[in-house]
Amino acid sequence: MRANMKCKLFFRFFSLTAFYLFTSVLFPQESQTGSIKGRIIGSDDKKVLPYASVMVVGTNNGTATDLDGIFFLRNVLEGKQQLKVSYVGYKTKVQEITIQPNKTVELTVSLDPMTIESEVIVVTGQAQGQHNAINQQIQTNTIKNVVSPERLQENPDANAAEALGRLPGISLERSGGEGTGVVIRGLESKYSSVMLNGVELPSTDANDRSTGVSGLSQYVLQTVEVYKALTADMEANSVAGAINLKLAEAPDSLNYSIIIQGGYNNLNNYFGNYKIQGDISDRFFNGSLGAKLSVNAERVNRSRETMSAGYAVESNLYGGLQYEPVLLSSTTLHKINNIKEKQAATLVLDWKFNPTSKIFWYNFFSRSGGDYTDVSKTYNPLGKTVTYNINQDNSANDLLFSSSIRGEHSFDLFDVDYGIAFSQSHGYSPDNRMWIFTLSPGGYDDKYANNTTRMLQPEQIVALSNDNSDITTLQKIHLDDIGYSTNDLIQKNLTSYFDVKYPFNFGDMISGYIKGGAKYRQVSRNRNYLSAIQYVSTSPQFSFLASKEFDWATLPTGSYISAQHLVDYNVSDFLDGSYNFGWYPRIDLLNNLFNWWNNLSNYYYGLGTDAIIAAFGQYNKIGFTADYLASSINNQDIDEKYYATYLITEVKAGDVIMFLPGVRYEKVTDDLSGYYVKQTPITYAGGMPLTKVNAKHSDEYLLPMIHLRVKPTDWMHIHTSYTKALGRPDYNALAPNTYVNNGMGSFVYSSGNPNLKPELWTNIDLQFAVYGNYVGMFSINGFYKEAKDKIWQRTYSRIKGDQVIPGFSESTSVSVSEWLNHQYTVYIRGAEFEWQTSFWYLPEPLNYFSLNVNYTFLKSETKYPTTRLYTTYEVDDRGRYIPTLHRVDSVATDNMINQPEDIVNISLGFNYRGLNAWLSFQYNGSMLTGWGNQRELIPYKDKFYRWDLQLTQQLPFEGLEAILNLANISDYVEKSKQKGDPRPTYIESYGWTVDVGLRYRL
Known part of the structure; x- marks a missing residue:
């Protein structure tokens, strides 16, 4: 009721203001x-x-x-x-x-x-680019950071994400060393919106609302803006900030350039990296029509070596007064070969009616894919096993397309900005294959199957195993499972908006504008995921038929295919020699096996059920058995409608005070479709037994946005803001998917929640900045964020006495996973310190240097609901011990997940006679990376740093430049640990890379 009253008042205020603007335009004053x-x-x-x-x-x-x-x-x-x-x-x-x-x-x-x-x-060119960024930050009416066109073009990073990673308060999510997601002020990338020329791009993630920007080449960008404090004319689903990527337009005359670049990755001794970039632009019809076309293609080796270790606490010696002993359960080594390929193109057309009236047509397309193979070995001394898991996906493709028309017109009395856009993200992987081998028994000698061994380091656990490439060992390694998964995610956004701004003056000292507008977006999102497996170890027919088909598929143990003839080569220098990875399998032979089984299964499906049972004994011994849980909880079918309108006014008193109050109304409705899946012992060759479930979700909010800037001198200002923002639920959390297993093995209940509310964030920012020709710009940005209705996934055990879950009995213990809004408030506090300057006023050679340095301090606090199970025993009248299971629910306080306490970025530039160089340093402090009910096992990522060097040198031939880029020079190895034990839980090494190339432009 209260929200509706606020909305009605807002619409009345908006209507009166619109009427005032309309009458002012029609009946202007003399x-x-x-x-x-x-x-x-x-x-x-x-x-x-x-x-x-x-x-x-x-x-x-x-x-x-x-x-x-x-x-x-x-x-x-x-x-x-x-x-x-x-x-x-x-x-x-x-x-x-x-x-x-x-x-x-x-x-x-x-x-x-x-x-x-x-x-x-x-x-210098570096100083000019820095001046452009500084002036843009000075002239804005909010708080934002900028990557200048000169920095983007003259010394380009690997992609747009890497360019953003050098701004204050920003760190990157990485894959194989490459920046893929942007983390602003320690909040996960899903808390930031990504726009292309002001239009929000669709999500590229299978689960949440985040948009990856690694596929976007920085060469096609004119500038990059990161808004830290929202204004009422910006979408509220940007808790951390909003990233606006601006495509470059055609300059005043004919321009073209081409870049040809080759590269090397030291981890795999790989020389196949390349990048080709070309663009051409010109203006026609006396400069009215501009056209700019850019294309690029690249291949890069993002392979990596990792170690992950699992731990357990199996005692209660100290009753929670101190950490319990932590035992190592397993160690897994991953050898990941990942060759990524990307292609992208942009076309920007614009028509200038006059210098202040323009219309634009922006088009962008990117595709990324490649070859991916992950060979892992898991060592379990207590179970005396070594498990070999091979995954290959050479079919994955990620497509991103955006096309938008935008008009900007300045009339005598008002400005108009309008646009319509269509964008689409499509990620699909139709053929992700999997094979599992096992060395069991015999993975470890009996003497190592004890808790003393589990106190050793992960590298010692691996060294004690019997994993090797001896023939006798390979004959014991047998094929257990073969399977596949398919994934198809597509999201389409259709957006339209209209803004009008009316400037005003009251005398010589009061000026400003009133601005209002509306936006509508329709989102269609669909995901289909299926994973399936054939349990070869329980299907002797599979092994027998395969041995007849392939000479290498020997059965030394009588009924299992062994790894005897599968060795391709050996990997000894793994993670800088800390581990011996050992033998690496023949992937080509495994693919032959998969293709044969798939074709054979399809043949028998065509013959019918009787033929299958006659040949294999059971229907589920052919083809692949669906994984009900993984398949059902990942499917999505969502239609979302977004409505927004806003009113904002800027009032300036002289050149001293700028006051910017505004209010934004947003409403979202969702039509959701999911599936109710009940695990059964029956295998359905044609698919899974699904019951479609429909649900609806809606929310609406009225959000104030207020800014105040005081500028007592020409060289200093103080800016403060109070804003409200929303963290909308992840798509997979909203989807009404339910999985129930009440008849096979452990009882499980997992569900989404269409009734989730968005997280409501309150943001307070305070900026102090000084600037000038000598100092450049020095700023301090303090911020405070507070969230209510935080969304979390609660995982607990339902026990006797709890509310009964439909489909389960009152006495049943059930493993439950569900999405909820919890009632605890989240707090984030921090400060960003930044200095941007060039030393043009110093004597040579110091006057050729530029410096960008920033430091961010973060401190967050949130509540993590936890649960602990314990069992008590009572003796009945017959002397028997009767167990009773109990659960204790409580909360713990800690930092937010994936939020480093410190972020440092330093870039030192040198620009002299055609030499343009940047030496960069990045540092992220340790961060919490997960949460669990066992406090000893709570994981955190250790500090991270890297050095990069970028060089361009003009050559004697006009327009020709040489390029040299060195990334991760320090070859830093990422590590993670846990709170209750110093041993590592995760180690990742991806090596350093070097790229050398030529650029020609005119």
């Missing part, structure tokens, strides 16, 4: 004012200066130039006026102009670079 339209450039190189400050002296009428250096000022009083233009790195200029009523003055203003003792200072 005014003795004119307008100024112009462009700001540097006098040294004639390049445009984006985000320069333009102000009419003695008034509060001012603005900033856009990315093309263009500005438009309305309501300038008639007569002679002084126009003041300033830009960090250049001298401030005051130019006199004459304004006529209802006329527009057009001009170009050239700014001179700074001088020392009358000597003109040459502004």
Whole structure:
């Protein structure tokens, strides 16, 4: 009721304001004012200066130039006026102009670079890019960070994510050393929205709402913005921040470039990395039509070696007063060969009616895929087994497409911004194969099957095993299972929006604007996942028939296919020699086996049930048996509609105070489809027994967004904001999927929750910034975040006395997993310190250096509901011990997951006579990576750091440059541990890479 009243009041306020804007446009007041339209450039190189400050002296009428250096000022009083233009790195200029009523003055203003003792200072390309980023941050009405076009183009990173990873408060999620997801202020990537020219891109993740940006080449970008504090004209589903990737438009004349680059990965001694990038752009019809086409293709080796260890606590010696002994359960080595291939293309068309009226058509497409093989070995001394798991997926493809039309028009009295966009992400993997072999018995000698062995280091556990490539050992290693999985995820977004902004002035000292708008988005998301397996160890027919088909498929133990003839080569120097991985299998032979079995199964399915039973004895001994749990809980069918409208006003008092209050209304409705799956002992060759379930979800919120900036001097400002944001539920959490196993093995109940509420976040930011030609920009950003209705997945054991779950009896113990909003508040506090500067004022050679350094401190606090089971025994009247299971529910306080306590980024640049170099350092402090009911086993990731070097050198041939990029020079190995034991739980090594190439541009 209260939310509806707020919404009604908001709509009345919005309608009155819209009526005011409408009548103001139709019936304008007689005014003795004119307008100024112009462009700001540097006098040294004639390049445009984006985000320069333009102000009419003695008034509060001012603005900033856009990315093309263009500005438009309305309501300038008639007569002679002084126009003041300033830009960090250049001298401030005051130019006199004459304004006529209802006329527009057009001009170009050239700014001179700074001088020392009358000597003109040459502004390096690095310094110019830094100045562009600084000026953009100064002129914004919120808090944001910027990656300049010069940094993106002159010294490019591996992808757009890597470029973002050097900004304050940002760390990266990595895969094989490559940045794939962007983590802002320690919040997972799903808490950030990713936009392409202001339009949100669809999710690329199978479970949550996050969008990966690793497939986007930084060469096609004009700039990258990261908004840390939202305004009312931005979507609220951006708790951590909003990332806006801007595609580059066509410059004023013909331009083209090509990059050809080769690379090397030291982990696999691989020389096959390459990158090819080309673009061409020009303007036609006297500059009105612009066209820019970019294409790129690359291949990169992202292989890695990992070790993961599982631990257990099996005692209660200290009653919770101190940590219990931790025993190692298993150690797993992964040898992952991952060759990634990417292709992308962009086409940007724009039509300029005049400098302040434009329409754009942005198009982007990317595809990534490659070859992926993961061979793992799991060592279990207590079970005396070694398990070999081989996974191969050479069929996976991730496609991302976006096409949008956007119009920007400035009229005499108001500005209009509108657009429509379609975007689609499609990830599919139709043929992910799996084989499992086992060395059991005989994986370990009997003398090692004890808890004393389980206190050893993981590398000692591996060394004690009997895993080797001797023939007698290989004959004991037998094929247990063969299987596959398929995955198809597609999401389509259709978005439209309309914004109108009405500037106003009250006298010379009060100015601002009123802005309102609306947005509608329709999301269609569908995921189909299926995993299935054939238990070869229980199907003697499989092994017998395979031995007749393949000479290598020997049966030395009588009924099992062995690994005797499967050895391809041996891997000894694993994780820098800490482990001996041993023999590596022949993947080609395993694929032949899979193809044969698949074809044979299809043949018998065509013959019918009687033929299958006659040949194999049972129907489930042919084909593959579906994994009900994994298949059912991953399927999704979601149609989502998003409605939003907002009202915002900016009021400036002189050049000292900027006040920006606003309010945003958002409503989301979801039509959800999922499946109810009940585990049965029957195998269905044609699929799984599913019952479709439909559900609905809706929510609406009215969200205030307030900003205040005080600028007491030309070189300093203080900015504070209070905003509300939403963390919407993950798609897999909302989907009404339910899995029930009440008749086979352990009882299990797992479900989604269509009734989840979004997390409601309150954000308070405070920024202090000083800037100038000498200092560059130094800023301190403090922030506080608070969340209610935090979403979490509760996992517990339902015991006798709890509420009965449908399908289970009152006395049944059930392993339960369900999504809930918990009642505990989450807190995040932190501060970002950043200094961006160039030393142009120092003597040679120091004047050729630039520096970007930032440090972020984070501290979070959240409650983790935990559960503990214990058993008591009572003696009955017959002397028997009767067990009773009990559960204790409690909460524990700790940091949020995946949030480092410290983030450091340092980039030192050098630019001299065509040499452009950046040496970069990144550091992330330790972070919590998971949570569990056993406090000793709570995992955390150790600190991480890396060094990168990027070089470009102009060559004697005009337009030709040499490129050298070194990544992860320090060859840092990532490690994770747990709270109750110093032994590692995870180690990952992906080596260092070097790329060498040529770039030609004109």
